[in-house]
Amino acid sequence: MHVRISLPDGSMREMPRGATAGDVARAIGPGLAKAALAARVDGDLFDLERPIERDVALELVTAKDEAAALELVRHDYAHVLAEAVQRLFPGTQITFGPATDDGFYYDFAPPPERGPFTEADLPAIEEEMRAIIAADKPLRREVWDRDALIAKWRAEGETFKAEWAATLPEGEEISVYWSGDDWMDMCRGPHLPSTGRLDPRAFRLTRVSGAYWRGDPNNPQLSRIYGTGWLNAKQLEAHLHRLEEAAKRDHRKLGREMDLFHFQEEAPGAVFWHPRGWALFLELIGFMRRRQRAARYVEVNTPDVMDRGLWEVSGHWHNYREHMFSTETEDGRVYALKPMNCPGGVSMFAHGLKSYRDLPLRMAEFGKVHRYEPSGALHGLMRVRHFTQDDAHVFCTPGQMAGECREVIGLVLDIYRQFGFDDVAIKLSTRPDSRIGDDATWDRLEGALVEALEGLGLAYALNPGEGAFYGPKLEFVLRDAIGRDWQCGTLQVDMNLPERFDIGYVGEDGARHRPVMLHRAILGSFERFIGILLEHHAGRLPLWLAPVQAVVATIVSDADGWAGEVAARLAAAGLRVETDLRNEKINLKVREHSLMKVPVMLVVGRREAEEGTVAVRRLGAERQELLSIDAAVAMLRAEALPPDLGGA
RNA sequence: GCCGCUUUAGCUCAGCCGGUAGAGCACAUCAUUCGUAAUGAUGGGGUCGUCAGUUCGAGUCUGACAAGCGGCACCA
Numbered sequence: 244m245h246v247r248i249s250l251p252d253g254s255m256r257e258m259p260r261g262a263t264a265g266d267v268a269r270a271i272g273p274g275l276a277k278a279a280l281a282a283r284v285d286g287d288l289f290d291l292e293r294p295i296e297r298d299v300a301l302e303l304v305t306a307k308d309e310a311a312a313l314e315l316v317r318h319d320y321a322h323v324l325a326e327a328v329q330r331l332f333p334g335t336q337i338t339f340g341p342a343t344d345d346g347f348y349y350d351f352a353p354p355p356e357r358g359p360f361t362e363a364d365l366p367a368i369e370e371e372m373r374a375i376i377a378a379d380k381p382l383r384r385e386v387w388d389r390d391a392l393i394a395k396w397r398a399e400g401e402t403f404k405a406e407w408a409a410t411l412p413e414g415e416e417i418s419v420y421w422s423g424d425d426w427m428d429m430c431r432g433p434h435l436p437s438t439g440r441l442d443p444r445a446f447r448l449t450r451v452s453g454a455y456w457r458g459d460p461n462n463p464q465l466s467r468i469y470g471t472g473w474l475n476a477k478q479l480e481a482h483l484h485r486l487e488e489a490a491k492r493d494h495r496k497l498g499r500e501m502d503l504f505h506f507q508e509e510a511p512g513a514v515f516w517h518p519r520g521w522a523l524f525l526e527l528i529g530f531m532r533r534r535q536r537a538a539r540y541v542e543v544n545t546p547d548v549m550d551r552g553l554w555e556v557s558g559h560w561h562n563y564r565e566h567m568f569s570t571e572t573e574d575g576r577v578y579a580l581k582p583m584n585c586p587g588g589v590s591m592f593a594h595g596l597k598s599y600r601d602l603p604l605r606m607a608e609f610g611k612v613h614r615y616e617p618s619g620a621l622h623g624l625m626r627v628r629h630f631t632q633d634d635a636h637v638f639c640t641p642g643q644m645a646g647e648c649r650e651v652i653g654l655v656l657d658i659y660r661q662f663g664f665d666d667v668a669i670k671l672s673t674r675p676d677s678r679i680g681d682d683a684t685w686d687r688l689e690g691a692l693v694e695a696l697e698g699l700g701l702a703y704a705l706n707p708g709e710g711a712f713y714g715p716k717l718e719f720v721l722r723d724a725i726g727r728d729w730q731c732g733t734l735q736v737d738m739n740l741p742e743r744f745d746i747g748y749v750g751e752d753g754a755r756h757r758p759v760m761l762h763r764a765i766l767g768s769f770e771r772f773i774g775i776l777l778e779h780h781a782g783r784l785p786l787w788l789a790p791v792q793a794v795v796a797t798i799v800s801d802a803d804g805w806a807g808e809v810a811a812r813l814a815a816a817g818l819r820v821e822t823d824l825r826n827e828k829i830n831l832k833v834r835e836h837s838l839m840k841v842p843v844m845l846v847v848g849r850r851e852a853e854e855g856t857v858a859v860r861r862l863g864a865e866r867q868e869l870l871s872i873d874a875a876v877a878m879l880r881a882e883a884l885p886p887d888l889g890g891a
Numbered sequence: 892g893c894c895g896c897u898u899u900a901g902c903u904c905a906g907c908c909g910g911u912a913g914a915g916c917a918c919a920u921c922a923u924u925c926g927u928a929a930u931g932a933u934g935g936g937g938u939c940g941u942c943a944g945u946u947c948g949a950g951u952c953u954g955a956c957a958a959g960c961g962g963c964a965c966c967a
Contacts (some may be wrong), residue, residue: 335917348962359894362961452962453894460964464894467962499902508940562967582966588962617892617965618958628967675967710965730966799924826924834928848926867927 247298258295265291265436268303278305280440281315281433288315290384290433291712303728304757306474313474314374317342319382320372320446320472326348326426327371328468330743332357337428338403338456338465346446346471347480350454352403352463358464365448368468372446379439380423386416388837392429401457403465406536430508444476447483489725494777495623501839502780503623503773503790512628513622514770519790522819526788527769528609529660530885533790537887538654540605540635545587547611556743558588559832584610585737585762588636589744602758603647609769610634613809624774625729630641630767631662636746636762644759648695648717651763655732656701656721658765661886663777663785666722672709679713680738688736689715713739719765723779731767731775736760769783782840783862789819789842795857796823796832805852810873816880837862843879 244260248267255361257265264282268275268291283302288311295301306312328351329334335357340349351361360368376530378479387395389411396405402802408429411417420434421427435441448470456462473479488495498504503520506513516524532542551569554560559582560565568580571794581587588606597604611631622627639647652669659667671692674685692715696703703717710716720731735761740746747755767773778782795806801823813820823832829846846858846867857875858867870878884890 314943318924361895363896384961450961451895454963455893458964460893464963466894467960505921511958566965566967614966619892619894619963619964677967713967796927797924798926801924828923828925829927830925831929832927838927844927846927849924850926858927862927865927 244775247467248295250302251302260296261294263294263403263791264289264291264301264303275305279303280305280312280435288433290382291436293384293433309474313472314342315433315435316441316445317347317472318430319441320470321349321439322382322420322428322430322434322466323372323375323438324368324424324448324470325351326375326422328360328615329426330340330375331367331371331617334400334441336401336403339407343469343839345471346449346469346501348467348469349420350456350465350467352456352465357665359453360451360468362451365451365468369446369448371447373443375422376438376441376443378423380439381421381437382434383421384429384434385419385421387419389413389415390468392419393416397849400866404412414484421476442473443476445479446470446472447479477550485725492725492778492781494622494774497777497782497840498624499625501790503777512616512626514624514627514629518778520773522790523773523784523788524769526885527766527772528633530887531766533887535605535607535635535744538605538650540607542607542609543583543588543591544608545591545610546580546581546772547613548580549587551579553586553590554579557589557740558743559583559586562844568613570614580613581610581781582612582614583751584608584612584632584634585636585740585760586744588634589740589746589760592638593744593746594634597638597746599640599748599750599756599760602748605635605637605647607633607635620766624770627768627770630771632764633766635763635771637763638746638758639761640748640756641759644736644761645691645694645698647761648692649698651734651761652695652699652701652717655765659721659732663779664721664723668722668728669703670706670709670714670718670720670721671696671703672706672711674715674717675708675710675712677712678710684738685715686736692734692736713737717834721775723775724779724781727778729771729775731772732765733763733767737762742796747817783842784840786879786883789840791821791839791841792818792859792883793820793821793843793845794823794832794836794841795847796829796836797847798829798846800824800826801849802847802852805838805855806847809847809857809875812872812876813845813879816876818879818883833860845875854881 245257246254246259246260256267265279268279271616279291280574281304283304284295284299304311321342325337329337332353336352336528338350343506344527346692349841387475393405393408396408408417417429418432419427420430420432422438448468452469455465456465470483473482475623483733494508501519502517502560504783505515507515535542550559553554565581567582569577572579581723588608592604611629613629616626616628637647656667673689676865713735714731716735718730720728722728739868741760746758748758750756760789778853795807795810798804806822806824810822833844840862842862844860846860851857856869858869860867882890
């Protein structure tokens with residue numbers, strides 16, 4: 244019996260039935276046999292030595308197919324890690340461990356008396372992994388009967404594995420992989436032919452962590468070990484280098500170096516904005532205010548502290564109280580700090596009679612919200628407990644809704660573009676299991692969002708079941724300079740608050756109607772957006788956003804008077820400018836302002852003072868440009884304009 | 892909130908087996924007036940995160956708490 248195997252070059256090979264991809268590779272040539280890591284059989288990844296029982300299209304996978312090869316080796320590293328840990332720490336249960344974006348992890352249940360693994364354990368585990376790789380143990384696939392496997396896991400005290408196997412359908416055959424003949428794990432595969440195919444210099448164990456069994460906090464917490472794994476040492480080095488570069492642009496580090504903000508123990512998750520950071524914050528607010536005005540929004544301001552009665556009406560007191568800061572006054576009245584701006588927004592709409600002629604009403608608020616986030620969630624500016632949203636609520640008729648959604652989406656994307664973010668992903672989150680409203684309404688609202696997206700010709704990803712309980716939503720995720728994703732903007736349809744606050748407008752027919760309420764934020768939170776901008780630009784913000792746009796630095800004290808004049812001219816032109824008249828060498832001044840990421844330095848010495856000129860030095864530039872004061876002011880004024888006012 | 896780790900001068904960090912603190916940068920003063928990424932000298936600065944405990948004696952050992960870091964969970 245033979246099987247016909249077609250190869251990517253169009254050729255066909257007859258092989259005995261039960262031959263393997265490895266046999267095919269060896270038949271083609273020793274070079275390929277050595278390079279082959281796995282095979283793609285009719286499109287699916289297969290072990291090199293798994294028998295082929297039928298006619299197939301076969302493609303050998305080598306390191307050249309990097310994505311597939313990385314996935315394979317990372318999966319193998321995870322298995323080697325698990326084997327190493329069980330060798331070193333008998334009694335540790337294995338659970339499971341997949342490949343990740345840059346490596347792998349494996350979750351373990353160490354014996355209680357041993358406790359979770361710590362970073363101090365990693366070197367020994369790495370060494371054991373290298374021993375397993377050096378032993379070049381064959382990785383062999385075997386198919387087991389489900390119940391027999393469960394029995395085996397139980398007998399060995401592997402309760403997590405047994406539980407996992409028991410969730411698989413009854414009667415199903417389950418594949419396991421042997422490493423040599425002394426260790427095995429249940430696994431779908433595929434794997435490399437042997438552990439020796441891994442590069443012992445291309446991985447590193449990086450950190451440990453707790454992780455809940457099956458992601459559920461009610462389950463026991465396992466001890467997770469993370470590693471990064473690659474095809475060769477060079478790739479590993481490159482990855483470690485990238486991590487170092489990313490650490491340099493960490494917004495928390497930049498915030499300190501650029502003197503933008505700080506945090507302190509008495510106010511966890513709350514930002515102390517320094518003058519420079521606040522200048523940036525205000526510039527962003529100004530920009531958003533102009534853009535919203537141009538888009539025909541009105542701006543309002545609602546109270547930060549409101550009676551619990553309001554939060555009972557909105558439902559927050561019931562559903563969100565554990566995340567709310569509340570306070571009781573001397574007279575026994577209970578107030579809460581707003582965790583969201585919407586109840587204030589709806590109250591604003593409810594005040595006074597509204598007509599259909601008032602709609603659409605686009606009501607913006609730069610509202611500071613306060614949420615008691617879990618302590619472990621806090622992260623610099625990215626996740627804080629007190630933050631300012633560029634929030635807006637759009638009240639409109641059902642007929643206006645799709646158009647309003649289109650307007651919002653257009654505005655969001657245009658604003659991101661002006662910040663230099665062109666790569667924006669859109670996610671549509673649809674009805675969750677637990678929700679209000681009937682299916683027909685959900686159909687209509689989800690349909691309106693889809694219609695708006697399609698009307699603009701935009702691609703989007705579907706997040707089924709991820710919508711809010713009160714309505715579907717769009718999320719705008721932007722990708723920064725080093726490929727990280729950040730969810731910023733959101734557009735949500737709300738069928739809850741209009742009901743709860745019983746708001747209405749008088750229609751053309753003279754009857755009372757319920758408006759559609761849309762929530763929308765573009766930057767999301769100013770705090771987080773500033774964090775993203777800092778990391779995206781590695782602190783070198785565009786001129787219009789730079790906290791200090793220019794420093795006039797003197798070379799000799801004879802130029803102090805001239806430096807003062809230059810700075811005054813620039814300040815009068817609207818620039819944020821400082822002078823540096825210190826009795827220090829110009830080298831030092833250049834260095835310090837460069838480290839502070841000041842985009843422009845205007846250096847003045849005796850010569851410039853006499854000639855009425857300035858030497859303009861751009862951040863990081865080798866050369867300067869000698870300009871008259873008038874030319875320099877005109878140039879910088881134009882360059883410092885925000886993008887919506889014609890700036891770069 | 893959960894797991895692990897960390898917390899010493901403004902910042903980055905050293906401090907062995909418990910014997911009551913040290914460096915570089917920063918800061919201040921003085922000298923230096925200098926042409927594009929660190930001028931030199933001198934000096935001041937610390938209830939060693941907080942609170943308990945062990946001990947003759949705690950930065951060092953133990954516990955609780957707090958904050959931070961890396962994950963997990965959370966982000967209606």
